Amino acid sequence: MNTKKEVTIYDIAKALNISAATVSRGLxxxxxxxxxxxxxxxEAAQQMGYQHNIFASSLRKRKTNTIGVVVPHLNSYFMSSxxxxxxxxxxxxxxxxxxxxxxxxxxxxxxxxxxMYNSRVDGLLVSLAGDTQNVDHFDFLFKKEIPLIFxxxxxxxxxxxxxxxxxxxxxxxxxxxxxxxxxxxxxxxxGNLTSNVYADRHEGYKKALKDHQITYxxxxxxxxxxxxxxxxxxxxxxxxxxxxxxGIFTANDTSAVACMSELxxxxxxxxxxxxxxxxxxxxxxxxxxPFLTTVHYPGYEMGELAASTLINRLNKLPVNNLNxxxxxxxxxxxxxxLKKIIY
Amino acid sequence: MNTKKEVTIYDIAKALNISAATVSRGLxxxxxxxxxxxxxxxEAAQQMGYQHNIFASSLRKRKTNTIGVVVPHLNSYFMSSxxxxxxxxxxxxxxxxxxxxxxxxxxxxxxxxxxMYNSRVDGLLVSLAGDTQNVDHFDFLFKKEIPLIFxxxxxxxxxxxxxxxxxxxxxxxxxxxxxxxxxxxxxxxxGNLTSNVYADRHEGYKKALKDHQITYxxxxxxxxxxxxxxxxxxxxxxxxxxxxxxGIFTANDTSAVACMSELxxxxxxxxxxxxxxxxxxxxxxxxxxPFLTTVHYPGYEMGELAASTLINRLNKLPVNNLNxxxxxxxxxxxxxxLKKIIY
DNA sequence: TTGAAAGCGCTAACAA
DNA sequence: TTGTTAGCGCTTTCAA
Numbered sequence: 001m002n003t004k005k006e007v008t009i010y011d012i013a014k015a016l017n018i019s020a021a022t023v024s025r026g027l028x029x030x031x032x033x034x035x036x037x038x039x040x041x042x043e044a045a046q047q048m049g050y051q052h053n054i055f056a057s058s059l060r061k062r063k064t065n066t067i068g069v070v071v072p073h074l075n076s077y078f079m080s081s082x083x084x085x086x087x088x089x090x091x092x093x094x095x096x097x098x099x100x101x102x103x104x105x106x107x108x109x110x111x112x113x114x115x116m117y118n119s120r121v122d123g124l125l126v127s128l129a130g131d132t133q134n135v136d137h138f139d140f141l142f143k144k145e146i147p148l149i150f151x152x153x154x155x156x157x158x159x160x161x162x163x164x165x166x167x168x169x170x171x172x173x174x175x176x177x178x179x180x181x182x183x184x185x186x187x188x189x190x191g192n193l194t195s196n197v198y199a200d201r202h203e204g205y206k207k208a209l210k211d212h213q214i215t216y217x218x219x220x221x222x223x224x225x226x227x228x229x230x231x232x233x234x235x236x237x238x239x240x241x242x243x244x245x246x247g248i249f250t251a252n253d254t255s256a257v258a259c260m261s262e263l264x265x266x267x268x269x270x271x272x273x274x275x276x277x278x279x280x281x282x283x284x285x286x287x288x289x290p291f292l293t294t295v296h297y298p299g300y301e302m303g304e305l306a307a308s309t310l311i312n313r314l315n316k317l318p319v320n321n322l323n324x325x326x327x328x329x330x331x332x333x334x335x336x337x338l339k340k341i342i343y
Numbered sequence: 344m345n346t347k348k349e350v351t352i353y354d355i356a357k358a359l360n361i362s363a364a365t366v367s368r369g370l371x372x373x374x375x376x377x378x379x380x381x382x383x384x385x386e387a388a389q390q391m392g393y394q395h396n397i398f399a400s401s402l403r404k405r406k407t408n409t410i411g412v413v414v415p416h417l418n419s420y421f422m423s424s425x426x427x428x429x430x431x432x433x434x435x436x437x438x439x440x441x442x443x444x445x446x447x448x449x450x451x452x453x454x455x456x457x458x459m460y461n462s463r464v465d466g467l468l469v470s471l472a473g474d475t476q477n478v479d480h481f482d483f484l485f486k487k488e489i490p491l492i493f494x495x496x497x498x499x500x501x502x503x504x505x506x507x508x509x510x511x512x513x514x515x516x517x518x519x520x521x522x523x524x525x526x527x528x529x530x531x532x533x534g535n536l537t538s539n540v541y542a543d544r545h546e547g548y549k550k551a552l553k554d555h556q557i558t559y560x561x562x563x564x565x566x567x568x569x570x571x572x573x574x575x576x577x578x579x580x581x582x583x584x585x586x587x588x589x590g591i592f593t594a595n596d597t598s599a600v601a602c603m604s605e606l607x608x609x610x611x612x613x614x615x616x617x618x619x620x621x622x623x624x625x626x627x628x629x630x631x632x633p634f635l636t637t638v639h640y641p642g643y644e645m646g647e648l649a650a651s652t653l654i655n656r657l658n659k660l661p662v663n664n665l666n667x668x669x670x671x672x673x674x675x676x677x678x679x680x681l682k683k684i685i686y
Numbered sequence: 687t688t689g690a691a692a693g694c695g696c697t698a699a700c701a702a
Numbered sequence: 703t704t705g706t707t708a709g710c711g712c713t714t715t716c717a718a
Binding site: 006008009010020021024025052053055056057058059060061 | 696
Binding site: 364401 | 687689693694
């Protein structure tokens with residue numbers, strides 16, 4: 001935005017000898033404007049280099065047509081798919097996006113949300129930071145009735161809609177798949193259990209074991225609060241076990257791949273010695289060897305859905321009092337877990 | 344932004360029995376306001392739940408304190424590092440970020456930039472889409488004197504500052520490293536040559552060959568316009584060669600890893616049969632086997648620099664008439680290219 | 687050190 | 703179908 005004088009609707013009005021109100025209406029397809037007037041207006045605007053002033057408009061309408069998006073990290077295939085989905089819907093509906101990453105810190109999350117609040121976003125789409133334990137820090141949003149929708153990393157709260165997959169079931173399915181391949185001693189590598197996604201996957205894992213009469217052994221669960229080098233650390237921990245596991249269910253592909261790579265270096269054969277299942281269906285799953293069995297996570301759809309739900313809410317469309325929307329997941333079987341076929 | 348009545352400086356003024364002008368000044372530390380008045384104002388604002396209205400302010404000041412960022416894709420470690428760097432500086436300086444991805448399409452790039460222009464961003468940070476051949480579509484920005492800074496994927500233009508690494512030299516260094524490891528038949532896998540980064544890396548490759556008396560063979564150069572499955576396609580092409588190469592220089596780690604994985608499946612040993620060097624120093628380089636030799640690309644620093652340069656420009660600080668800023672790169676030697684030591 | 691007043695550009699209620 | 707008018711909330715010039 002520069003400091004030169006802008007072309008305003010008044011300039012157009014003067015040039016056309018009509019009122020500014022008419023220009024304003026003509027520019028936005030108001031039904032009560034004659035076709036030719038509209039045409040004249042649009043042409044003049046074009047020709048004079050008119051640019052709609054969002055600030056004046058937002059100030060007047062008390063609405064910004066901007067949606068804030070806060071995610072833990074931008075650099076995963078999953079997140080970038082989600083954002084592409086959000087972008088698509090938002091653009092379609094004439095909304096802008098304000099995007100930022102919390103880098104897994106509640107503090108930065110709050111700072112980002114506050115900045116967005118000050119920028120008067122109409123609504124927010126948030127995937128929570130790993131160490132976020134509640135949503136008290138969002139109270140000021142609720143008070144101002146700014147809609148907040150969570151996706152992926154959510155927190156159950158009556159004020160918010162959550163969009164997720166059934167992480168419990170997905171964890172269950174992944175573990176069950178390993179059991180069906182003959183695994184009995186299954187390690188689970190997970191993320192911070194404060195996060196619903198990791199907690200639920202962990203519970204699914206436990207339930208699958210139970211349903212197949214396998215005793216849950218906390219020693220086999222490797223959780224890392226700070227997700228740094230989880231895969232590698234986990235591999236080392238596994239290599240130090242007196243009795244090696246025969247299966248591993250990892251709650252994300254990045255860790256799965258890192259772990260697998262480390263195990264392979266130590267001479268362990270995948271899947272013959274240890275079968276591995278990851279989570280997310282990141283493209284990396286097909287870059288390593290053997291290809292990684294994983295749980296497909298519909299990121300793009302999740303983004304679309306999050307955005308359209310929020311926009312419906314903003315438009316006061318009946319959102320059916322819904323509180324949680326669950327998307328479908330799917331176990332994608334690849335080589336890293338196929339004991340049965342290889343033997 | 345909701346529709347309830349906001350608390351304004353007038354409300355504060357009334358409550359304190361002073362003028363709105365004084366409140367406005369007090370709120371932003373104007374030097375000519377008495378300390379205690381200021382204190383009263385700040386306290387009242389706090390207590391009444393006052394929230395600064397960016398729109399009124401932007402409208403009045405004709406400045407938004409917002410920076411637009413347009414990148415080809417969000418989902419790379421590199422980009423997310425760059426953005427983290429930009430965010431850090433921007434937040435420090437009180438700027439907001441508007442981020443979007445062009446998904447490698449000039450059309451979407453232009454649409455995104457236009458939206459940002461309409462949102463009256465103060466300046467723009469852009470990494471160009473793969474098929475962008477010139478910057479004519481940005482002319483309207485130059486006319487309005489909105490500063491535009493390119494990073495990574497740049498286009499030489501007197502209107503813009505570019506922030507890059509020396510891709511030519513980096514390509515040269517990477518290739519030279521392979522030559523020093525004894526490679527003579529070196530394949531180059533690159534991206535769209537319209538893009539400076541890929542064109543320069545390719546030229547560096549050529550020059551390194553020439554300097555070491557190796558004839559440049561266009562048959563050994565595999566370029567993909569649409570970066571989809573480049574690594575895999577390249578591997579297949581390599582496997583079909585009558586004479587296998589002994590070295591590969593790939594212009595990004597993702598393709599390098601995909602290619603390596605495919606070659607390994609075909610029974611080719613890395614680095615014994617073929618040495619590989621990638622580009623970017625993506626974490627994936629240390630997830631695969633063997634670890635990938637690559638060129639370190641300082642993403643975070645690039646982001647910081649891009650943001651601070653832009654902000655200086657916005658503040659009319661002398662930017663020394665600079666046109667191009669070059670950051671340091673570094674070849675990180677790992678196992679995938681070490682023929683000498685292994686033999 | 688403070689206040690009055692004008693105006694940034696747009697929209698919408700109301701009137702014609 | 704179009705025009706009049708009154709702000710949206712803030713900043714800043716000028717005056718006191």
